[in-house]
Amino acid sequence: MAVDKTIMMLGLAMKAGKVVSGETGCENSIRDGSALLVILAEDASSNTSKKFRDKCSFYNVPLIVKYKKDEIGRALGKELRSVAAVTDKGFADALIKKLRQE
Numbered sequence: 001m002a003v004d005k006t007i008m009m010l011g012l013a014m015k016a017g018k019v020v021s022g023e024t025g026c027e028n029s030i031r032d033g034s035a036l037l038v039i040l041a042e043d044a045s046s047n048t049s050k051k052f053r054d055k056c057s058f059y060n061v062p063l064i065v066k067y068k069k070d071e072i073g074r075a076l077g078k079e080l081r082s083v084a085a086v087t088d089k090g091f092a093d094a095l096i097k098k099l100r101q102e
Helices: 006-016 023-031 046-061 067-077 089-101
Strands: 019-021 039-041 063-065 083-086
Touching: 006 019, 006 067, 006 089, 019 023, 019 063, 019 067, 023 046, 023 083, 023 089, 039 046, 039 089, 046 063, 063 089, 067 083
Parallel strands: 039 063
Antiparallel strands: 019 083, 039 083
């Protein structure tokens, strides 16, 4: 299986301290304007999915629905993660660009 460069980049952003994960942290970063990109797991619960779709739409934050909870969690060095917010413009722009190429 090919290594997904996008998920690797998410891991690098995490190591750099530029990712917030977990529902509460992500909600707060969307609300305070620090979230520049939100990645939502394809297999997130319907409540979580609706909540973040609505919040990202309201606050005009780019939202990408991709990967499974375990893939996002592994990239971040955590357990399962339904949602992650990237708080650095460079990483957010690079991730969006990479995902658009796929």
